[in-house]
Amino acid sequence: MISTPIRRYGAAILMLLTCAFSGSVLAKTHTATTSHKAPIIKASSSSKVSSKQEYSRNSAKSSSLPDLRKYPSGTPRKKAFLRTVMPYITSQNAAITADRNWLVSKQYDGRWSPSERARMKKITQRYKISWSGNTRKIPWNSLLERVDIIPGSMVATMAAAESGWGTSKLARNNNNLFGMKCGSGKCPAGSGKVKGYSHFDSVKESVDAYVVNLNTHPAYKSFRKSRAQLRKTDQEVTASAMIHKLKGYSTRGSSYNNFLFSMYQDNQRLIAAHM
Template sequence: MISIPKRRPGAAILMFFTLMFSGGVLAKTHAETTSHKAHVVKTSVKKQASSKQEYSRNSVKSSSLPDLRKYPSGTPRKKAFLRTVMPYITSQNAAITAERNWLLSKQYTSQWSPAERARMKDIATRYKVSWSGNTRRIPWNALLDRVDIIPDSMVATMAAAESGWGTSKLTRSNNNLFGMKCAKGACTNGPGKVKGYSRYDSVQESVAAYVANLNTHAAYASFRKSRAQLRKADQEVTATAMIHKLKGYSTRGQSYNNYLFAMYQDNQQLIAAHM
């Protein structure tokens, strides 16, 4: 008779617990390794993002310009300036275009909802166009002459010229990119601000104020008239067409426009690359 050895229960139980312990250790080690790798990847991504964010298009979230003086003068500084400022300019013109298109779509409408009347009243108020509220007597020509864009590249050129590519004291202290003076008795500058000039809480506010100034102030009526003539002739409103139409912005007169146009030509490709 062949003798079959009997299995010892104790050995089987020991082997079972050994396997369970080993599996737990391996699982824990794998989880810790995976977690560590994920942390390393996440940290690396954060570092990469933060290194690019300061002067990327994401800088539109920032309220003020970064200190661009740390960049060498020339192309590096110009690129940093345009990367920071251009999103505000394009965003402002996009909002104006949307309002202009809405006005054009309503020009021959006879039925107006309360919300549409309120919107029309808001636009007329912001663009300083007198309107009684009568939808049958809307001053369309006055509205469409004012609710229109300032070419992106023209705004960028003037911001660069007036702010020294973002390095002037006025820009750094007041968020004032365009050398705009405050109205008599309306200055609210505090310590460290340049007196006599408008102070803005953000670069976005500075861009909006500049565009509103050209679109509403009586001093720039001829500029708006020239732009309206281009529209009526179905021609594009460009920096090339409009820079020389700007009168009254500087005491230098036409020589200032010539300076702006030369600056635009010198930096045209660089500006276009950031639009």
């Protein structure tokens, strides 16, 4: 017959073995559950990235305007259009601001290095201002009236209005976002291009040509005068202040400006979010 102390000792050993076995099973179950959850989180994350990429294919790296008709009309297409054109608009205004600030800094400086003379010559040529090369006879008023930004929101609104948010045939075939016609009346021949209108190799070229046009063409002299007046009174040059100052861009006259202003107001927040 087994004595009571021995029986109690055996029961204790059995209990310890049972606890150890149960702990091992629980540990394996927890490990298996953890390893099973990780792939689910990963798959969910990659799914969100793909959805985001679907609406992020238009970027500043693309030289030509992509086919924006593949996006649903409304906000998705507008966002795709703004993602495409806004980097060029912002870059153009940054370059203009840099030149303008440099001109202001040199206005009362009598010392000019060869590189500074070269820069001044390049600016006067770009803005179609006659300059003899004499640093004592620089047409400062004309320069500062022309070397100035076009408000980014205004440029974006006009590009959207003239190109149907990038879907018009002129925009798609000519990279022409602003309905610009050839200055001489004749355009270089190009297969598939819309005849009678300027065509550009890239969206950047289209934006650049538009800005130079407004800053140099005699037809927009009053626009530049109004902008210069804002500068003199230390007021900000904004889209809301300048859209109605643009005269002669369309044969529709003031009704065109009213249309642009209404379009700007409707899309102001969306445009601002992409600047």
